[in-house]
Amino acid sequence: MRLETERLLLRPLSYDDLDDLARFVADPETMRYIGTGGARTREQAQATLEWMMDTLARQGFGHLGAERKEDGVLVGRSGLNVWDPANWTITRLDEAQGKVEIEIAYLFGREHWGHGYATEAASAIRDWALVNLELERLIALIYPENVRSIRVAEKLGMQQAGDADMAGSQLLLYELGKSPAR
Numbered sequence: 001m002r003l004e005t006e007r008l009l010l011r012p013l014s015y016d017d018l019d020d021l022a023r024f025v026a027d028p029e030t031m032r033y034i035g036t037g038g039a040r041t042r043e044q045a046q047a048t049l050e051w052m053m054d055t056l057a058r059q060g061f062g063h064l065g066a067e068r069k070e071d072g073v074l075v076g077r078s079g080l081n082v083w084d085p086a087n088w089t090i091t092r093l094d095e096a097q098g099k100v101e102i103e104i105a106y107l108f109g110r111e112h113w114g115h116g117y118a119t120e121a122a123s124a125i126r127d128w129a130l131v132n133l134e135l136e137r138l139i140a141l142i143y144p145e146n147v148r149s150i151r152v153a154e155k156l157g158m159q160q161a162g163d164a165d166m167a168g169s170q171l172l173l174y175e176l177g178k179s180p181a182r
Contacts, residue, residue: 001056001060001061001062001064001128002064003064003124003125003128004069004124005120005121005123005124006120007068007069007070007117007120008066008067008068008069008075008117008120008121008124009066009067009069010064010065010066010067010078010121010124010125011064011065011067012053012056012064012065013049013052013053013056013063013064013065013077014053014065015049017049017065017074018042018045018046018049020074020109021045021048021049021074021077022040022042022045022046023109024076024107024108024109024110025039025040025044025045025048025107026039026040026041026042026045027039027109027110029110030107030108030109030110032143032146033142033143033145033146033149034107036166036167036169037169052077052079055092056079058092058093058094059082059092059093059094061079061080061129061132061133062079062080063077063078063079063080063081063105064077064078064079064125065077066078066106066108066117066121068117075108075109075112075115075117076106076107076108076109076112076117076118076121077106077107077108078104078105078106078107078118078121078122078124078125079104079105079106079125080102080103080104080105080125080129081102081103081105082096082100082101082102082103083100083101083102083103083139083141084096084097084098084100085099085100085101085164086098086099088141088164088165088166088167088171101137101139102129102133102135102137102138102139103138103139103140103141104122104125104126104129104138104139104140104156105140106118106121106122106125106152113148118148118149118152119152119155119156122152122156123155123156126138126156126176136177137175137176137177138158138175138176139158139161139173139174139175139176140152140153140156140158140173140174140175141164141166141171141172141173141174142171142172142174143169143171143172144170144171144172150172150174153174154174156176157176158174158175158176159174159175159176160172160173160174161173161174161175
């Protein structure tokens with residue numbers, strides 16, 4: 001899975017990305033609205049990277065590195081998460097025990113915020129998912145205080161459709177249904 005936008009190359013993650021990803025997730029501000037919040041160690045970053053690489057290999061979709069075309073710098077990652085909505089835990093298609101929800105997700109290093117990369121990458125992921133996975137719906141799980149991600153979801157055409165309790169945190173659930181024009 002490789003996608004290209006005007007400014008970004010979305011490509012499979014590799015161990016070469018560990019230094020950049022570890023730096024991104026070590027920043028408490030970058031991680032404030034990711035998962036249960038809080039900075040992560042390099043070991044946690046490596047475990048997450050390995051999980052993402054394995055997930056992409058196993059199910060044919062997942063997270064991709066977002067590399068700026070002009071200079072090859074990794075600015076973040078974007079992709080699709082598979083959630084078990086019974087308890088809002090992340091899973092994989094081959095491990096799911098029933099109905100799943102597919103989420104558009106992303107993380108960009110704080111020094112790369114404010115350039116529109118999240119919207120650009122998430123739009124490409126959305127378009128690919130709706131065509132190639134034949135999904136009826138995509139979601140985004142967003143902390144209510146995360147106004148930046150709410151704006152991205154709205155730019156993607158998503159609308160608030162409820163909430164979700166993830167490990168005691170109340171998140172907003174945004175959704176995008178497949179339009180007849182797609």
